Amino acid sequence: MNEAAPNIVAGFDVERARRDFPALAQEVNGAPLVYLDNAATTQKPQCVIDALSQYYARDNSNVHRGAHALSDRATVAFEDARKKVQAFINAKSSSEILWTRGTTESINLVASSYARSVLTAGDKVLVSAMEHHSNIVPWQMVAQTCGAEVIAIPVSADGELDMQAYENLLDERVKIVAVGHVSNALGTVNPVEKVISLAHAAGAKVLIDGAQGVPHFAVDVQALDCDFYAFSGHKMYGPTGIGVLYGKADILNAMPPYQGGGEMIKTVSFAGTTYNELPYKFEAGTPNIGGAIGLAAAVDYLSGFDRSAVAAYESDLLAYTHQRAANFEGLQRVGCARQIAGAFSFLLAGAHPSDIGMLLDQQGVAVRTGDHCAQPIMKQFGIPGTARASFALYNTRDDVDRFFAALEKAKTFLM
Numbered sequence: 409m410n411e412a413a414p415n416i417v418a419g420f421d422v423e424r425a426r427r428d429f430p431a432l433a434q435e436v437n438g439a440p441l442v443y444l445d446n447a448a449t450t451q452k453p454q455c456v457i458d459a460l461s462q463y464y465a466r467d468n469s470n471v472h473r474g475a476h477a478l479s480d481r482a483t484v485a486f487e488d489a490r491k492k493v494q495a496f497i498n499a500k501s502s503s504e505i506l507w508t509r510g511t512t513e514s515i516n517l518v519a520s521s522y523a524r525s526v527l528t529a530g531d532k533v534l535v536s537a538m539e540h541h542s543n544i545v546p547w548q549m550v551a552q553t554c555g556a557e558v559i560a561i562p563v564s565a566d567g568e569l570d571m572q573a574y575e576n577l578l579d580e581r582v583k584i585v586a587v588g589h590v591s592n593a594l595g596t597v598n599p600v601e602k603v604i605s606l607a608h609a610a611g612a613k614v615l616i617d618g619a620q621g622v623p624h625f626a627v628d629v630q631a632l633d634c635d636f637y638a639f640s641g642h643k644m645y646g647p648t649g650i651g652v653l654y655g656k657a658d659i660l661n662a663m664p665p666y667q668g669g670g671e672m673i674k675t676v677s678f679a680g681t682t683y684n685e686l687p688y689k690f691e692a693g694t695p696n697i698g699g700a701i702g703l704a705a706a707v708d709y710l711s712g713f714d715r716s717a718v719a720a721y722e723s724d725l726l727a728y729t730h731q732r733a734a735n736f737e738g739l740q741r742v743g744c745a746r747q748i749a750g751a752f753s754f755l756l757a758g759a760h761p762s763d764i765g766m767l768l769d770q771q772g773v774a775v776r777t778g779d780h781c782a783q784p785i786m787k788q789f790g791i792p793g794t795a796r797a798s799f800a801l802y803n804t805r806d807d808v809d810r811f812f813a814a815l816e817k818a819k820t821f822l823m
């Protein structure tokens with residue numbers, strides 16, 4: 409195998425990138441690690457690890473209003489991180505960047521604050537049938553409290569959004585459309601530009617779940633014209649426990665606060681409390697300062713590459729995986745959309761996905777198995793789950809070859 413093995417593709421040197429990730433240079437169960445669980449969380453480059461450790465070793469302090477040098481340093485680094493994220497997704501203002509714990513909390517914030525304040529009985533929230541549970545359940549929780557409905561946009565057997573059915577569903581009762589940029593379960597890249605423009609024409613606001621989008625390609629929230637965009641630091645080479653909600657300033661300004669506490673207020677009295685300005689109105693309590701600084705290091709790291717070269721490299725790797733899968737007896741791909749990024753979901757005839765995962769792990773190959781927090785689409789496909797190999801910029805054709813070799817060996821135990 410590996411005939412054409414392009415490790416340097418159009419300006420991206422994967423071998424060089426691999427050296428930035430210390431976790432990749434280890435053996436697992438006696439074999440060099442092949443890490444293919446990146447849709448769950450990516451490994452971290454040394455610069456992110458260093459940024460976290462330097463913050464805690466030198467600058468650790470609470471942010472804002474501190475009367476000392478360490479607090480000043482922490483505050484500057486924390487707010488610089490926000491500006492880096494603003495530039496990274498091309499938001500108009502850094503006050504449109506809210507720190508959260510991750511995609512899940514970002515969506516819960518919009519559901520609890522925005523949706524709760526606009527939805528009334530009979531209103532509708534549209535989500536796609538392939539969404540992650542975190543882009544379904546928060547809407548259901550709010551809808552239940554106000555008599556609104558959460559409706560699934562149908563998805564085809566190939567794993568593509570049915571855009572005609574979507575258009576048919578859009579009427580004046582649809583107040584919110586929430587769709588993933590890229591499906592974590594199937595890898596489908598959704599036509600979000602079209603989703604957004606159609607929703608806007610129907611008078612609805614749009615949230616894009618970008619958890620699997622930002623790690624794989626450059627995102628421009630102004631060009632997309634989405635109202636909200638949510639993502640997690642840990643899926644884009646940053647730390648866990650930190651994420652982002654982008655929202656258009658006029659919408660965020662009109663929204664009630666999400667949580668109450670310190671930092672989100674201007675004045676507090678028993679006669680009545682007034683709220684802080686953006687973004688602090690939505691950031692009650694001590695934030696994840698180290699996490700934000702670590703995420704900024706991940707943004708710097710990613711921005712140091714030609715992102716379209718990285719995207720071309722990753723898509724070549726996925727095409728190579730599909731090519732090898734086509735010749736692998738008994739393997740069935742789950743999700744065959746025309747545009748795919750990051751994830752390769754599959755089944756092996758006669759084998760339970762969790763057995764595949766275990767047998768691959770014994771050979772040093774890390775994948776994920778199960779429903780991938782996307783039970784509705786698994787149910788539609790009539791399967792309990794899949795095995796999923798998911799890619800990051802540091803994966804190689806050699807990883808793909810080792811994955812298929814391990815799968816071949818696993819097959820001998822499974823069939």
Ligand code: PLP
Nearest residue numbers: 510511512540542592617619640
């Ligand atoms: N949305 C998608 C598409 C995801 O893949 C994930 C995590 O796998 C999430 C949301 C939730 O992300 P987090 O657990 O970081 O909040």
